[in-house]
Amino acid sequence: MTPATRESVQPRPVTDRQLEILVNVARGKTNRQIGETLGISELTVRNHMRSILQRLSSSDRTHAVVLAIGNGWIAIPIEPEGASDGFSIPVPQAVPTSS
Numbered sequence: 001m002t003p004a005t006r007e008s009v010q011p012r013p014v015t016d017r018q019l020e021i022l023v024n025v026a027r028g029k030t031n032r033q034i035g036e037t038l039g040i041s042e043l044t045v046r047n048h049m050r051s052i053l054q055r056l057s058s059s060d061r062t063h064a065v066v067l068a069i070g071n072g073w074i075a076i077p078i079e080p081e082g083a084s085d086g087f088s089i090p091v092p093q094a095v096p097t098s099s
Contacts, residue, residue, distance in 0.1 A: 010071040012073050014052055014073075025064070029081075031046050032045075037081070
């Protein structure tokens with residue numbers, strides 16, 4: 001990690017496990033799917049989410065993910081699980097304007 005990168009990442013108030021859950025939320029997974037992926041119950045995922053929302057003073061899971069990305073705790077683009085190394089998000093091309 002370069003010094004410039006280190007300065008842009010805010011201290012993280014969530015645990016490694018909670019961050020792992022946030023990454024899965026960012027991938028669009030439900031609590032049940034996250035539980036299956038991590039080998040924990042859906043109820044445990046829900047409890048982790050409740051704790052995450054409290055720690056981040058967030059109103060919902062989407063806001064929590066936005067905060068995590070904005071603070072540099074989750075890098076973007078977030079690759080969907082099972083994506084190949086060649087995964088990329090298409091970038092819209094500029095449309096030429098007529099003069």
